[in-house]
Amino acid sequence: MFTLLNLTNMITTGIAVLGFIAISAMFLIWWERKVSAHIQTRLGPMRVGWHGILQSVADAIKLLLKEDIRPAGADKLVWWLAPFFVVVPSVMAFATIPFGKTLIPKDLNIGVLYILAVSSVCVLGVFMAGWGSNNKYSLLGGIRAAAQIISYEVPLILSMITVVMYANTLSMQKIVESQSHSWNILHPNLALAGLIYITSATAEVNRAPFDIPEAESELVAGFHTEYSGMKFAMFFIGEYTNLFIISAIATTLFFGGWKGPLLPGVIWFLIKTYSIIYILMWIRWTFPRLRVDQLMGFAWKFLTPISFLNLAIAGWLLL
Amino acid sequence: MLRSMNNIITGILSLIKGLIITFNNNFTSATTLQYPDEKKAMTERFRGLIDLYPEKCVACYQCVKACPTACLAMTHKQTDEKKKITNTFTYNIELCCFCGLCQQVCPTGAIYMNKIYEITTYERNKLYINLLNPEKYDEWPHTSPK
Numbered sequence: 001m002f003t004l005l006n007l008t009n010m011i012t013t014g015i016a017v018l019g020f021i022a023i024s025a026m027f028l029i030w031w032e033r034k035v036s037a038h039i040q041t042r043l044g045p046m047r048v049g050w051h052g053i054l055q056s057v058a059d060a061i062k063l064l065l066k067e068d069i070r071p072a073g074a075d076k077l078v079w080w081l082a083p084f085f086v087v088v089p090s091v092m093a094f095a096t097i098p099f100g101k102t103l104i105p106k107d108l109n110i111g112v113l114y115i116l117a118v119s120s121v122c123v124l125g126v127f128m129a130g131w132g133s134n135n136k137y138s139l140l141g142g143i144r145a146a147a148q149i150i151s152y153e154v155p156l157i158l159s160m161i162t163v164v165m166y167a168n169t170l171s172m173q174k175i176v177e178s179q180s181h182s183w184n185i186l187h188p189n190l191a192l193a194g195l196i197y198i199t200s201a202t203a204e205v206n207r208a209p210f211d212i213p214e215a216e217s218e219l220v221a222g223f224h225t226e227y228s229g230m231k232f233a234m235f236f237i238g239e240y241t242n243l244f245i246i247s248a249i250a251t252t253l254f255f256g257g258w259k260g261p262l263l264p265g266v267i268w269f270l271i272k273t274y275s276i277i278y279i280l281m282w283i284r285w286t287f288p289r290l291r292v293d294q295l296m297g298f299a300w301k302f303l304t305p306i307s308f309l310n311l312a313i314a315g316w317l318l319l
Numbered sequence: 320m321l322r323s324m325n326n327i328i329t330g331i332l333s334l335i336k337g338l339i340i341t342f343n344n345n346f347t348s349a350t351t352l353q354y355p356d357e358k359k360a361m362t363e364r365f366r367g368l369i370d371l372y373p374e375k376c377v378a379c380y381q382c383v384k385a386c387p388t389a390c391l392a393m394t395h396k397q398t399d400e401k402k403k404i405t406n407t408f409t410y411n412i413e414l415c416c417f418c419g420l421c422q423q424v425c426p427t428g429a430i431y432m433n434k435i436y437e438i439t440t441y442e443r444n445k446l447y448i449n450l451l452n453p454e455k456y457d458e459w460p461h462t463s464p465k
Binding site for chain 2: 282286
């Protein structure tokens with residue numbers, strides 16, 4: 001029954017999620033700049049606030065004040081819609097992420113499937129941005145993004161299926177419950193799945209070493225070359241929200257979710273998620289970018305067969 | 320088969336090696352200086368602005384002749400003991416190319432180059448300097464002791 005209580009509940013959850021996304025994205029942008037700086041023995045932002053912690057706020061204000069330029073010959077509607085297609089799915093994916101025992105917007109019984117379905121829409125936004133900009137670099141970036149994201153979705157889903165087979169459920173909350181005794185990552189079969197998941201998830205969110213859709217040295221900025229002001233900021237927020245989501249899914253599926261001793265569940269969840277994000281940042285600022293053909297070859301000739309094999313072994317063990 | 324397996328293993332090992340190197344960088348101190356707050360001391364042979372010890376100058380005009388851009392200008396007067404004393408000595412930073420030839424030719428080491436490198440000003444007048452004035456560079460930001 002749809003009641004007023006339900007409605008207020010929905011609105012408060014929505015506001016909480018949006019607030020969390022905004023703060024988390026801003027924090028992650030600052031953190032990424034700090035991590036990259038320390039890895040390269042620099043200091044990073046230091047001026048705005050304590051160790052530059054308000055740098056993202058300053059950047060956001062700057063982006064809000066900037067002119068929104070539309071390139072000549074752009075496909076108006078497609079160009080205008082693209083940033084929303086990137087941000088909205090990543091916000092929607094928050095619906096089934098378990099932050100704590102009761103702290104989950106909606107515990108769907110098809111949680112994993114829902115997240116996969118929703119996050120696949122992102123590629124549409126990226127391609128729309130590439131197509132709508134009327135710029136050859138944007139288009140190349142969009143095409144590369146489409147090819148890469150669709151290719152890496154295969155090993156990603158196969159590795160997630162392995163977890164689902166062991167947990168015997170698609171609900172995110174029940175997958176966490178199934179890890180009461182030990183984390184999934186400690187199981188050899190699922191550890192391989194976890195490694196494949198992290199690798200293909202890095203490619204899913206277009207982060208280095210798989211950042212060919214926005215390779216600066218080749219494509220200016222890839223699909224978001226022609227965007228400025230708040231639309232560019234939306235791409236940025238989408239990128240960092242996606243980073244949070246893949247790490248949150250990794251936490252839920254492989255690292256025991258919110259389960260942990262002493263501290264409350266949500267603290268454990270955030271500690272684990274941000275640790276995974278740190279590892280992804282560490283990888284980004286260490287490895288060089290892959291070539292396009294190497295990237296596709298890695299997905300189809302290496303990750304996909306291995307995840308199939310892993311899936312078959314999991315099935316054989318479970319029989 | 321064996322070779323490709325070997326390739327994969329060495330590849331993974333090299334990736335881990337790279338990760339260790341970048342992780343260790345977290346614990347080394349940053350090479351960045353927070354510029355207006357922290358300034359780097361200039362090296363001994365740094366060629367900053369031209370400076371003068373007026374008491375050492377013998378008004379030989381060697382520096383004025385050596386200067387390729389004619390940024391130095393000097394006049395002198397003679398004392399009763401027939402000794403030359405510098406009357407005026409001006410330095411035009413606009414023209415100076417910081418070659419250091421004046422410093423090289425000076426027989427008494429009166430003219431030298433100091434360590435000042437933040438040499439932008441808001442007024443053009445400030446670029447014309449009277450080298451005989453002992454307080455000529457007091458307003459300029461000093462990065463290391465005079």
